[in-house]
Structure formats: structure tokens, C-alpha cells
Amino acid sequence: MAKEKSDNTEIEILNAAKEIFQQKGMDGARMQEIADKAKINKALLHYYYRSKQLLFEAVFKSAFALLAPQLNKVLNDDSDLFDKIRKFTDSYISFVIKHPYLPNFVIQELNKNPEFIQKLRLQENFPSITTFKLQVSDAIEKKIIIPIQAEQLFINIMSLNVFPFIAEPLLTALINVDKKKYNEIIQNRKIDVANFIINAIKI
Amino acid sequence: MAKEKSDNTEIEILNAAKEIFQQKGMDGARMQEIADKAKINKALLHYYYRSKQLLFEAVFKSAFALLAPQLNKVLNDDSDLFDKIRKFTDSYISFVIKHPYLPNFVIQELNKNPEFIQKLRLQENFPSITTFKLQVSDAIEKKIIIPIQAEQLFINIMSLNVFPFIAEPLLTALINVDKKKYNEIIQNRKIDVANFIINAIKI
DNA sequence: ATATTTGTTAACCGAATGGTTAAACCATAT
DNA sequence: ATATGGTTTAACCATTCGGTTAACAAATAT
Structure with a gap:
């Protein structure tokens, strides 16, 4: 069987697509650029993933699958x-350093396509706030x-951790520091x- | 002079462009769609703004000009x-309700084009953190x-206020509520x- | 009244883009 | 060795897109 070779190609494509899609978004990404990065012919993209939309969805699901365990650290640990x-x-900071474009990518594409989250919800492992609510009560x-409210606390935790990465270019300019600082x-x-956070809520 | 008519058209175009660009981003926006929304011929877009890039920059600057006074409420009030x-x-919440796509738009396009902030920096009225730092000290x-650190406090204030809007689709799914709730x-x-915030920092 | 400038449009253009096709390639089974 | 199946490619196709052109319309100046 030629399984090994094809497996590799499929993964190469997905990796290349991840990089391009996460940096440029669905609209900004070009199939040709993904093919180039994966070092294969453009037709192969369609051979494995049929359309840009389907390739994008594969990337998106894969991205969310990486993010979900992080969120579960707050919700279900x-x-x-x-x-x-x-x-x-x-x-979380270590996570974002490994995947700098990932959280922004997920949030951004969800904004352009809010109904997309329904597809994710069905997946097992989709984070649930139930346990966290009990713990807060x-x-x-x-x-x-x-x-x-547990919801407010959760939003605050997420905001304080995620936003500084998403808004990095704006924040560096506003507080007037270079990237290193x-x-x-x-x-x-x-x-x-x-x-x-603990200061804000502890008695 | 045909000033009135042309003034109107120019503003119509800018308003239409704002709506489309803020919802779909630079890459997702189509010149034809902007022309349709402004109810004019596509060639007129180029007559007034020469290129998609320049039209986009006009929209972006105009968007930031709206945002800056909001930021100055923290920094220079x-x-x-x-x-x-x-x-x-x-x-800030009232502001975002009026301009729901604006903050996300600014942050998003700055991420795709970080050097863009340099152009804004030169404008007068660009928020500066100096006063705020003194106040915190x-x-x-x-x-x-x-x-x-004043920078940390500022980042926290921004995060807690801005993020819940940017991540709305994700957060509604995670805390499992509908849009109304x-x-x-x-x-x-x-x-x-x-x-x-005050709880977190007051002695 | 008429020339001139400004505003507006329909039609068009070339490049880029997502996608398809048909042929070639290559590993394996017979 | 050769037929078979999946894999890969070059060439191609239809459409979309940003942008241009040339002609027309309307306002203003002379």
C-alpha cells in the first residue's frame, strides 16, 4: 500500500493550510499558496479536501480541538x-506562544460565521461550564x-488571558513599548x- | 458648484465602505458590494478613492478616529x-452597541497589518499612556x-471591557446562553x- | 448661449482564483 | 511482465475581481 506516502501528503497539506489560514483567514488565504507551502500541486488539495471550504473546515476543527483542552483547564479541571x-x-501563555495565531483565528472566523459553533458543540470534549458553576457557588x-456570577468570572478569566495576545499590535502601540518589552x-x-483575579474575588 | 451632490456621494461611499469593510474585513469585502450599498456605479468608487487599498485606509482611519476618544477616557481623562x-x-459598552463591529475590525486589521499602526501614531489625538502612568504611581x-504596573492595569481594563464583545460567539457557546441572555x-x-477591577487593586 | 469642468455610467480588460481534466506515475497484487 | 489502484502533475477552464475607458449628464463659469 501507498498509505504512508498519502498519509504524509494529507498531513502536509493540513499543516500548510493551518499556517496559511491562521495567518490570513479564510478570505485572505490562497489555495496556490497552501499548495506551495505543502510543496505539492494545487490539484492535490482538491484531491484530498475537495474544496477550499472543506479544507478550511478541517483546519478550523483541528484548531478548535487544540483550544478546547485549554478551556477545559478552567472549566473541568x-x-x-x-x-x-x-x-x-x-x-495558557505557554500555549499561545506555541500557537500564536490560533485563538485569534478561532475567534475571528467565528465572528464571520457564528453558526459555525453549532458544528463544534456536537463534538465530544466541547467545554461545558456546568462544573465550574457548581464550584463557584x-x-x-x-x-x-x-x-x-460564574459566567462573569469565566468571562473575566478568559478576557484577561486571551485579549493581550489578540490585541498585541494595538496594545504595544498604546502603551508605547516595543515587541521585546x-x-x-x-x-x-x-x-x-x-x-x-484572586484579589478581586477573595474575601 | 456641484459640491453638495459630490459631498453626499463621497460620504455615502465612505459609509457603505465602513459597513462592508467592518463586517467582512479587507479581504472579504468586494468593491461591487460597496458600490451596491452606496447605490452608485463601481467606477465612482475609484473616482473618489482611487483604489480598494485607499478606500480601506480611509475607513480604517475613520474607525480609529472614533475609537481613540474612547481610549482616552482611560488614559487622559x-x-x-x-x-x-x-x-x-x-x-464603553454604550459605544460598542452603537458600533458593534468597530473594535474587532481595528484589532483584526492591525493584526494582519501591524505596521499600519505607525500611520495612526502620527495623527494628533493618538492616545498616550503618560498621564495614566503618573496617576497610577x-x-x-x-x-x-x-x-x-500601569501597563498591566491598562491591559486589564482593556481586556475586561473589549474582549467580551470580540469573543461573543465563542463565549455565548461556552457559557451556554442565547444572545438575549x-x-x-x-x-x-x-x-x-x-x-x-477596583476590588483587585484597592488596599 | 456656450464652453468648461465635475460627476456618473455602461461596457470592457487583464490578472488572479477556485476548481477540473486527462494523462502520467508508481507501488503493489496477480 | 502486466494489470490495477491510488497518487501526482501540467494544462486548462469559467468566473470573479479590481481597475480603466470613453462617452454621457449635469452643473458652473464666461
Whole structure:
């Protein structure tokens, strides 16, 4: 069987497509450019993925499959609430350094195509907030944290961790630092953000 | 002079272009679609703005000109620090409701074109963090707030206010609410976010 | 009244783009 | 060795897209 060769090609294509789509988005990406990056003929893209749309969806699902476990660190990890916040904040930054374009890509394409999320919802492993809500209620009852809606807390955690990467070009300009200094600031956030959140909610 | 008529057309074009560009981005927008929305012939777009790129830049600058005063509410308003945080948080939500696609548009296009920010920097009215830094230092000295880098605080304020709009499709799915419920949550944030921030930094 | 400038349009153009086709290639089974 | 099946390519196709042209319309100046 020629399985090995074809498997490789299929993966090469997906990797090339990931890079191009995540950097340029669905509209900005060119099939030819993906083919070039994968070092194959453009017709092969269609042989394996039929259309730009289907190739894009494969990339998108694959991207979300990487992101979901990260989100589950906040939502479904069973450690203590404060620990969880610290762990997530710390690990998310490492994650984004590995996949710099990924979160922005997911958010951006979801904005252009909001109904797309329905397809993801059906997948197993789609993050659910249920456990997190119980945990927050519990911490409020036990007077560990002030009363706060779990949804609001979750949004805050996400905002503080994700936004600085998405808005990097704007923020570097506004706070008037170069990319190097901005990265230092981001590094500091590994600890600072968790403390900021915990400070805001602890009694 | 045919000034009135031409003025109208030029503004019609810009408004149509704003809508299309902000919803679909530079790559997704079509000149024909902009012409249709402005109810004019496609050649007129080029008559007034010469190229798609220049039309886009006009839209982008105009969008940023709307956003800048909002940012200056945090950075250069001379009210008390806590007041400022409350005022910004409250007013930013109203702003985004009026211009739902704007912040995302600016951030997104800056990501695809980071050098673009240089052009904006030269414009007067470009927000500067200098005053805000002094204010934060002052508040720390006076033991009103805990020690925190002004840059970090600014990033936090921006994150908590801007991100929930940018990531709306993702967040509604993750916290499992419909659009109506999500808007209620956003409305609550007008007060909640300011309190969250102040709680996190006050002594 | 008429010439001149400004605004507007229909028709057109060339390049780029997503997608297709038909032939070649190549590993394996017979 | 050769037939078979999947794999890969060069060439091609139809359409879309940004942009141009040339002619027409309308306003203004003389």
C-alpha cells in the first residue's frame, strides 16, 4: 500500500493550510499558496479536501480541538478554584506562544460565521461550564469568595488571558513599548493576572 | 458648484465602505458590494478613492478616529482613578452597541497589518499612556491601590471591557446562553467590571 | 448661449482564483 | 511482465475581481 506516502501528503497539506489560514483567514488565504507551502500541486488539495471550504473546515476543527483542552483547564479541571486560576493563567501563555495565531483565528472566523459553533458543540470534549458553576457557588457559600456570577468570572478569566495576545499590535502601540518589552510584560502576567483575579474575588 | 451632490456621494461611499469593510474585513469585502450599498456605479468608487487599498485606509482611519476618544477616557481623562474606571467601563459598552463591529475590525486589521499602526501614531489625538502612568504611581504612593504596573492595569481594563464583545460567539457557546441572555450579562458588566477591577487593586 | 469642468455610467480588460481534466506515475497484487 | 489502484502533475477552464475607458449628464463659469 501507498498509505504512508498519502498519509504524509494529507498531513502536509493540513499543516500548510493551518499556517496559511491562521495567518490570513479564510478570505485572505490562497489555495496556490497552501499548495506551495505543502510543496505539492494545487490539484492535490482538491484531491484530498475537495474544496477550499472543506479544507478550511478541517483546519478550523483541528484548531478548535487544540483550544478546547485549554478551556477545559478552567472549566473541568477538578483542582481548587484559586489553584485552577493560577494554573490556567500560567499554562495558557505557554500555549499561545506555541500557537500564536490560533485563538485569534478561532475567534475571528467565528465572528464571520457564528453558526459555525453549532458544528463544534456536537463534538465530544466541547467545554461545558456546568462544573465550574457548581464550584463557584460552592466557594461563595463557603465565604471563600465574594458573590459573583460564574459566567462573569469565566468571562473575566478568559478576557484577561486571551485579549493581550489578540490585541498585541494595538496594545504595544498604546502603551508605547516595543515587541521585546511587550513580551516581558506578557511574561509577568503569568503570575500577575492570577493574583489580580484572586484579589478581586477573595474575601 | 456641484459640491453638495459630490459631498453626499463621497460620504455615502465612505459609509457603505465602513459597513462592508467592518463586517467582512479587507479581504472579504468586494468593491461591487460597496458600490451596491452606496447605490452608485463601481467606477465612482475609484473616482473618489482611487483604489480598494485607499478606500480601506480611509475607513480604517475613520474607525480609529472614533475609537481613540474612547481610549482616552482611560488614559487622559483627569478624573479620579476609580471614577475613571467606572466611567470608562460604563460608557464603553454604550459605544460598542452603537458600533458593534468597530473594535474587532481595528484589532483584526492591525493584526494582519501591524505596521499600519505607525500611520495612526502620527495623527494628533493618538492616545498616550503618560498621564495614566503618573496617576497610577501617585495612587500607589498614597496607598490607595496596591503596587501594580500601569501597563498591566491598562491591559486589564482593556481586556475586561473589549474582549467580551470580540469573543461573543465563542463565549455565548461556552457559557451556554442565547444572545438575549448574553446581552443581559453584558449589561450587568457595566457595573460589575468596574467593581471587579477596583476590588483587585484597592488596599 | 456656450464652453468648461465635475460627476456618473455602461461596457470592457487583464490578472488572479477556485476548481477540473486527462494523462502520467508508481507501488503493489496477480 | 502486466494489470490495477491510488497518487501526482501540467494544462486548462469559467468566473470573479479590481481597475480603466470613453462617452454621457449635469452643473458652473464666461
